[in-house]
Amino acid sequence: MIVDSLLTDEQRAIRDAARDFAEKEFPNYAEECDREEKFPFELWKKAAKLGFIGINIPEEYGGQGLGILDSCLVVEEFWRVDGGLAQITSTTFGSEQIIMFGTEEQKKRYLPPLAKGEAICCACYTEPHAGSDVAGIKTRADKDGDEYVINGTKMFITNGGIADYYIVLARTDPNPPKRHHGMSVFIVEKDTPGLEARKLTNKLGIRASDTAEVVFKNVRVPKDNLVGEEGKGFYQTMTFFNVTRIPVAFQAVGIARGAFELAFEYAKNREVFESKLIEFQVTLEKLAKMRTKLEAARLLAYQAAYFQDRQGIPDPGLTAMAKYYTARVAQEIVNEALQIHGGYGFMGEQAISRMYRDVRILEIYEGTREIELEIIGRSLTGRIPSVLGTVRRHPLM
Numbered sequence: 001m002i003v004d005s006l007l008t009d010e011q012r013a014i015r016d017a018a019r020d021f022a023e024k025e026f027p028n029y030a031e032e033c034d035r036e037e038k039f040p041f042e043l044w045k046k047a048a049k050l051g052f053i054g055i056n057i058p059e060e061y062g063g064q065g066l067g068i069l070d071s072c073l074v075v076e077e078f079w080r081v082d083g084g085l086a087q088i089t090s091t092t093f094g095s096e097q098i099i100m101f102g103t104e105e106q107k108k109r110y111l112p113p114l115a116k117g118e119a120i121c122c123a124c125y126t127e128p129h130a131g132s133d134v135a136g137i138k139t140r141a142d143k144d145g146d147e148y149v150i151n152g153t154k155m156f157i158t159n160g161g162i163a164d165y166y167i168v169l170a171r172t173d174p175n176p177p178k179r180h181h182g183m184s185v186f187i188v189e190k191d192t193p194g195l196e197a198r199k200l201t202n203k204l205g206i207r208a209s210d211t212a213e214v215v216f217k218n219v220r221v222p223k224d225n226l227v228g229e230e231g232k233g234f235y236q237t238m239t240f241f242n243v244t245r246i247p248v249a250f251q252a253v254g255i256a257r258g259a260f261e262l263a264f265e266y267a268k269n270r271e272v273f274e275s276k277l278i279e280f281q282v283t284l285e286k287l288a289k290m291r292t293k294l295e296a297a298r299l300l301a302y303q304a305a306y307f308q309d310r311q312g313i314p315d316p317g318l319t320a321m322a323k324y325y326t327a328r329v330a331q332e333i334v335n336e337a338l339q340i341h342g343g344y345g346f347m348g349e350q351a352i353s354r355m356y357r358d359v360r361i362l363e364i365y366e367g368t369r370e371i372e373l374e375i376i377g378r379s380l381t382g383r384i385p386s387v388l389g390t391v392r393r394h395p396l397m
């Protein structure tokens with residue numbers, strides 16, 4: 001890939017190691033975990049041992065303290081081979097709230113087990129009637145002495161059935177002056193009485209990734225489990241997404257690359273009309289368009305990651321643009337890649353068939369395509385502070 005020349009030697013080493021690992025290990029688990037909707041615990045442990053999990057958890061808390069681009073290189077290589085299995089990197093999902101807003105005690109207690117692959121985290125925002133509209137959540141956390149009592153239901157929670165730590169957004173003020181106010185973030189540990197998870201099955205894609213409905217019935221947590229400031233939960237969560245959408249852009253680049261490579265190989269080998277498929281102009285044109293979109297998408301993902309690493313804070317507009325565009329392009333590339341495989345792409349449990357199902361999630365979770373467009377639009381008009389609204393003054397421009 002052309003953009004590789006922008007990487008440091010250390011980053012290339014991370015990328016190559018991640019590629020080797022995914023190519024060697026993933027084929028042993030991909031079909032079975034997809035078919036049986038099984039989280040690959042063994043694979044996750046192996047990946048953690050080799051340092052692929054929790055790469056950007058700070059060193060003092062057991063991680064490697066590397067930048068977002070470094071961790072995204074792993075995400076890209078893993079998604080290139082299999083999106084469902086690649087979700088082993090999401091076992092730290094939610095820990096960003098602790099890294100950015102948590103107390104020293106919370107960091108010391110929760111981050112090291114996540115970085116070592118000894119514990120799994122999940123982030124609980126979505127509710128049955130509030131997905132895109134995060135401010136519409138109904139889950140309550142009511143103060144009772146030195147504790148908060150949490151009641152509510154969270155929906156579609158990645159790792160919800162297998163997590164050790166639940167990061168939960170709840171309303172601490174039932175009557176706030178504005179609907180975005182009065183929310184707070186909490187850590188709930190898995191064996192806390194009143195916490196129940198129900199695994200959701202029969203997903204279209206990323207079936208090796210665990211998804212659950214999580215119910216909180218009078219779940220009591222000490223006030224020390226409040227993450228960040230009471231009442232600031234919505235804003236913390238938006239900052240969280242501005243960071244975590246960058247890896248999603250790399251998920252999209254990874255799966256698009258994987259699909260492109262499969263299609264290219266297939267077209268070189270498949271005989272049609274007594275010639276190789278790739279010898280037909282229409283095939284070459286398809287591949288040319290796919291590759292061009294892929295390179296453009298990759299650059300945008302890199303730009304979002306570079307920005308975050310250099311500035312130390314995410315840019316909402318740039319992040320949304322990267323997620324929106326890479327996910328859109330990934331749908332197109334995977335769709336064309338399956339087309340190149342003809343009937344063989346449609347049948348059975350081939351990698352390209354799984355990719356066709358897996359890619360769909362990228363325009364849904366962590367902000368739907370429409371929500372990303374909304375954020376980009378608001379950034380352009382200055383309603384959300386972003387480099388997109390102040391192009392000329394920005395140091396990277």
Ligand SMILES: Cc1cc2nc3c(=O)[nH]c(=O)nc-3n(C[C@H](O)[C@H](O)[C@H](O)COP(=O)(O)OP(=O)(O)OC[C@H]3O[C@@H](n4cnc5c(N)ncnc54)[C@H](O)[C@@H]3O)c2cc1C
Pocket residue numbers: 122123124125126128129130131132133155156157158159203211361364365366367368369370371
């Ligand atoms: C496999 C999977 C894993 C997930 N993991 C997690 C997780 O770990 N944690 C978590 O909290 N959530 C998670 N989610 C939830 C995910 O983030 C939501 O599904 C997503 O935010 C959309 O919410 P919704 O499904 O309620 O759809 P809705 O918000 O009801 O949207 C329905 C449609 O309306 C569109 N829409 C909504 N508002 C507008 C608007 N203002 N303008 C135009 N169009 C609009 C949407 O774009 C979408 O197309 C996961 C979901 C899935 C499927």
